[in-house]
Amino acid sequence: MKIKLLANQSGSALMLTLFILSAVMLIVIGGATTIASGLKMGRNQAYSTRAYFAAEAGAERALYEVRQESAFVDLEDVGEENVFGTTTLSIGSEYTVNYDAFTPVIIFTSIGGFRGTQRSVELNF
Numbered sequence: 001m002k003i004k005l006l007a008n009q010s011g012s013a014l015m016l017t018l019f020i021l022s023a024v025m026l027i028v029i030g031g032a033t034t035i036a037s038g039l040k041m042g043r044n045q046a047y048s049t050r051a052y053f054a055a056e057a058g059a060e061r062a063l064y065e066v067r068q069e070s071a072f073v074d075l076e077d078v079g080e081e082n083v084f085g086t087t088t089l090s091i092g093s094e095y096t097v098n099y100d101a102f103t104p105v106i107i108f109t110s111i112g113g114f115r116g117t118q119r120s121v122e123l124n125f
Contacts, residue, residue, distance in 0.1 A: 048119060095110055109123075
């Protein structure tokens with residue numbers, strides 16, 4: 001009787017192998033998708049960090065210019081956007097600085113950007 005059961009199951013090893021390989025392939029594709037999305041998130045975080053530090057550079061430049069020249073105390077420049085022009089840093093990021101004053105507060109907003117990602121820093125004094 002056992003011999004008959006085995007004789008009727010020809011090709012079952014091939015089907016079992018195909019099912020196992022399909023399951024392994026699905027697991028590998030799922031893992032690759034997870035890894036790819038993790039790499040993309042890491043890249044976006046790196047872009048965000050570069051944009052933030054570009055904004056910080058613009059804020060530091062604004063503070064330096066105020067301390068050196070005190071040119072931004074005059075009310076004639078209030079509401080001026082892009083005070084220094086768009087400045088590109090050596091790493092490829094850039095910043096712009098906007099200037100506003102509301103007596104007695106002076107506000108600089110520095111906007112940094114890197115490959116489509118923007119971050120801003122605001123200074124009040």
